Amino acid sequence: MMKNLTITSLLSILLLVACDDSPPSNSNNKAASAINTLAVAQNLPVYTIRFSHVSYPPFNMMRSDGTLMGLESDVLNAIAKQSGFRIQAQPYVWKIIFKDLKKSNVHLVGGGLVEEDFDLTELVLSKPYMRSLDCVVAQQPKYLEDWYKRKIVTVESDELDESLIENHQVKQDNIKNVYTQYQALSMILDKKADVVVSDCHVLKYYIYGSLQNQEFFIKELSIDEGDTSYDLVFGVRKDQTELLNKINIGIEQLKQSGEMDKIIKKWTSKQNHR
Missing domain, CATH: 3.40.190.10 (Periplasmic binding protein-like II)
Incomplete structure (x- = not known):
C-alpha cells in the first residue's frame, strides 16, 4: 500500500494520483x-x-x-x-x-x-x-483435465469458492484462499497446491511478467455467451x-x-x- 504520493509532472500525464488510506486530503x-x-x-x-x-x-x-x-x-x-x-x-x-x-x-x-x-x-x-473470464492455471498440463478434483488455490477477493462448489462440484476442503494472484501462483510453484483459479487477465499479467521464466499452462473456463457478469x-x-x-x-x-x-x-x- 502506497501513501502520500505526490505529483511530479503535469504535462506528461493524463491521469494523476495522490494516494492515502483516507478520503482525499x-x-x-x-x-x-x-x-x-x-x-x-x-x-x-x-x-x-x-x-x-x-x-x-x-x-x-x-x-x-x-x-x-x-x-x-x-x-x-x-x-x-x-x-x-x-x-x-x-x-x-x-x-x-x-x-x-x-x-x-x-x-x-x-x-x-x-x-x-x-x-x-x-x-x-x-x-x-x-x-475478463476466469482461468485455471497449473504447472502440469494433466492437472487441467481434472482440475476440479485437485488442490485449488483461489484469491479471497474473487469470491469464487461458492461458484466452484456449485458449478464444478469442487469440494470445500480442496480450496485454499490467499490474498493475491501472485501468492496463488507461488503456491503452485512451491507445490502447496495443484491449480489456481482466478481472473485470466490478472493471472496472465504475472505469468508473462515477473514469473515469465516459469512454465505455466492455462485453461479458460467457459461461460454462457449471454452471461454479462x-x-x-x-x-x-x-x-x-x-x-x-x-x-x-x-x-x-x-x-x-x-x-x-x-x-x-x-x-x-x-x-x-x-
Missing part, C-alpha cells in the same frame, strides 16, 4: 486544482474517476511518482484523447468508495469492476469495455449524461479501430507484456 485537493488549471488553459473539461487505493494489476497500478498506469488507465486515456477531456484519478477506500460522489465532485468510478461490484444508487453503467464497465454519475455518452462512444470507437485489443494485449500477452 488537502494535498489531493491541491493536485486536483493543478490539473484543473492545466485543463482550463487548454479549454478541456476535467472529470474525476474514483477507484480503490489498492493496486489491481493489470487494470490499475500506481508508479512510485504517484502517477496511475494500467490497462484501464490506457483505455480512459485513449477515450479522453479522442473525446477532448482530461481525467484526474482519486484513490479511495473501497469500503466507502460509492459515498458522497456528487459532494466530492466525483464523476465516475472504475477499477476493473463488473456490474455486481457497483452501488447503483448514484451511478449508471457504461457499455462494457472488455470481458464478466463484463468490465465504468460507473458514471447519473447526472453526467454527456460524460456517459463520451465514454460509450469512445469504447465503441476503440473496439472498431482495434485499439482496444492492442491495449489489452499490451498488458496481458506474452509478446507485448511490459
Whole structure:
C-alpha cells in the first residue's frame, strides 16, 4: 500500500494520483486544482474517476511518482484523447468508495469492476469495455483435465469458492484462499497446491511478467455467451449524461479501430507484456 504520493509532472500525464488510506486530503485537493488549471488553459473539461487505493494489476497500478498506469488507465486515456477531456484519478477506500460522489465532485468510478461490484444508487453503467473470464492455471498440463478434483488455490477477493462448489462440484476442503494472484501462483510453484483459479487477465499479467521464466499452462473456463457478469464497465454519475455518452462512444470507437485489443494485449500477452 502506497501513501502520500505526490505529483511530479503535469504535462506528461493524463491521469494523476495522490494516494492515502483516507478520503482525499488537502494535498489531493491541491493536485486536483493543478490539473484543473492545466485543463482550463487548454479549454478541456476535467472529470474525476474514483477507484480503490489498492493496486489491481493489470487494470490499475500506481508508479512510485504517484502517477496511475494500467490497462484501464490506457483505455480512459485513449477515450479522453479522442473525446477532448482530461481525467484526474482519486484513490479511495473501497469500503466507502460509492459515498458522497456528487459532494466530492466525483464523476465516475472504475477499477476493473463488473456490474455486481457497483452501488447503483448514484451511478449508471457504461457499455462494457472488455470481458475478463476466469482461468485455471497449473504447472502440469494433466492437472487441467481434472482440475476440479485437485488442490485449488483461489484469491479471497474473487469470491469464487461458492461458484466452484456449485458449478464444478469442487469440494470445500480442496480450496485454499490467499490474498493475491501472485501468492496463488507461488503456491503452485512451491507445490502447496495443484491449480489456481482466478481472473485470466490478472493471472496472465504475472505469468508473462515477473514469473515469465516459469512454465505455466492455462485453461479458460467457459461461460454462457449471454452471461454479462464478466463484463468490465465504468460507473458514471447519473447526472453526467454527456460524460456517459463520451465514454460509450469512445469504447465503441476503440473496439472498431482495434485499439482496444492492442491495449489489452499490451498488458496481458506474452509478446507485448511490459
